[in-house]
Amino acid sequence: MRAVLARGLTTILGTIAARIGESRAWAPGIAIAALALGACSKASEAPPPPPLQVSVASPLAMNIVDWDEYVGHFEAPQAVELRARITGVVTEIMFEDGQEVRAGQPLFTIDPRPYEAQLEQTRAQVAAAEAALANATTVAARSEQLVKNQAVSQEEYESNQAQLRTARANLLAARAASDNASLNLSFTTVRSPIEGRVSSRRVSLGDQVSAGTTLLTTVVSLDPIWFVFDGAESFYLKYLREAKQGLRGSSRTTQNPVDVQLSDETGFPHHGHMVFVDNAIDPGTGTIRAHATIANPDHFLTPGMFGRARLLGSGTYKALLIPDDSIVTDQATKEVYVVGQGGAIVKRNVEVGPEIRGLRVVRGGLAQTDLVVLDRLNQIQPGMKVSMRKTELTIGTNDTKTSPSVSLPQPSTATIPPADWASK
Structure with missing residues (x-):
């Protein structure tokens, strides 16, 4: 269209120049204008830029179990x-x-x-x-x-x-x-x-x-030692129903595993199992008391210490996992971008679960065959055409058995020790 208009405009300019008798004087300017219009028409006919390239991967399907966290403290069995x-x-x-x-x-x-x-x-x-x-x-x-x-x-x-x-x-x-x-x-x-x-x-x-x-x-007594905590009635009901359905054994009869983290630790390096659940719920707090036994051969764990415990909270089930970075938060809604038919971006609302070894559990909204966009999330929008670079998701190693990193409190002051310090 622009080429046609340029040719028409050139003809009109030539005609005007001829009529006013100044064709020689105006010819160079008219020619330059015509050439500029022709260049614009050629530029407008350049091919569009290639579609944005994004990394995509299918959700990782794995058998997992859930863990519920509680705050409690250590007590001596005797x-x-x-x-x-x-x-x-x-x-x-x-x-x-x-x-x-x-x-x-x-x-x-x-x-x-x-x-x-x-x-x-x-x-x-x-x-x-x-x-x-x-x-x-x-x-x-x-x-x-x-x-x-x-x-x-x-x-x-x-x-x-x-x-x-x-x-x-x-x-x-x-x-x-x-x-x-x-x-x-x-x-x-x-x-x-x-x-x-x-x-x-x-x-x-x-x-x-x-x-x-x-x-x-x-x-x-110090070895073994108890970790005592109070569980909410809602969790207690969940465990009862799972035990009734055969999905998870009751902690009254099953030694469900418990991992404990101290206040200055990042992992859960202390391992034990459940040994007791009380016979009644406290009507004043709506909680029920329970405790696990933890091996303490080096007597490091001390009665009265506070910690955070995670208790096996479900039976084994298959879940889809994706990177946390691929999830977009829109107020209270969690969303991911997937590549649909024809390479077009589609937005999906998802229900997310806990994090496991660097990946996030997705409980609903995704299928295992979906291609989830992993990067350039701020450059795409629904309906946009993209090119895909397929990758495979991998899960990190389990580091709960290794020595945890700790956060040490800062000293209030420091001094230079005297020369005879070692002898004191």
């Missing part, structure tokens, strides 16, 4: 308050505050001398009771022969038999008192009932302690 079982004076403390102790290790000594004397006294009472029993036995046997010969009265015979029974009972009582005295003497040495870590001493040498009331120290 936490013992050591209290004095006898009354007396502390004469010896046999541990350093905070040290690790073994089961049966002596920790305190309470003055044993009064209890040693009491034990000796009860042993003497046992000896006296044994002598009395021996004498009563002899008298009873003699009176039994005499009563047959009618040498003693029946009344005296029965009295001798009663004294024998009394002597036997007295011996039993004396022996029980001796056992109790021996037990009290053993309580003068206070031992750790479990293996674990002892707290600080709560009494000092020379302190008077009372039986059953005075707290001496506490001991907690």
Whole structure:
């Protein structure tokens, strides 16, 4: 069209120049204008630019499982308050505050001398009771022969038999008192009932302690250790329904895996399994308490530490995965671009799930045969024609078993240590 107009305009300009008689003077200008118009027409006939090239890939289909995250803390399976079982004076403390102790290790000594004397006294009472029993036995046997010969009265015979029974009972009582005295003497040495870590001493040498009331120290077990958390009722219902459908075993009967992350870690390097789910939901909070057991051979995990746990939340199912960078967020809507028929861009609304090893789970809105656009997302729009460079998606390695990176707190200040620092 532009070429036709240019030719027409050239003809008109030539005609005008001829009529005004200045064809020679105006001819160069007219020729230049005609050439310019002709050049424009040739430029307008240049081929259009090639379509934008984008990288595309089909979603990666894999069998995965979901994990649910909870915040909780570590607790010692056994936490013992050591209290004095006898009354007396502390004469010896046999541990350093905070040290690790073994089961049966002596920790305190309470003055044993009064209890040693009491034990000796009860042993003497046992000896006296044994002598009395021996004498009563002899008298009873003699009176039994005499009563047959009618040498003693029946009344005296029965009295001798009663004294024998009394002597036997007295011996039993004396022996029980001796056992109790021996037990009290053993309580003068206070031992750790479990293996674990002892707290600080709560009494000092020379302190008077009372039986059953005075707290001496506490001991907690460390290996294994519990991770305790509260789960929402909605998750509890989900687990019940999955167990009923055979998709995931109940944590009451199945050792579902649990991974734990500490506050300064980026991975989940501490591994264990579920061992307990409570029997009721707390109506005040709408949560139910549960705990997992975690191996702690190096005693690094400490009761009271907070952490984040992820619990196996589903059975195995097939899911589609795409890179997070290929997902566009439009307010509350998640969208991806796919290449449709004829190389045209099509926008799809998708439902996304959790992230797994660098890829994002897509729960709905995509098919495995779709070609998802991976780059140049800000240069394309629906309906635009593009050329494709096909690639294949790969999933990253599982790094949860490796040592996690940690975030260290910054010190408040720093100093130069003295020369004799190493000797202190």
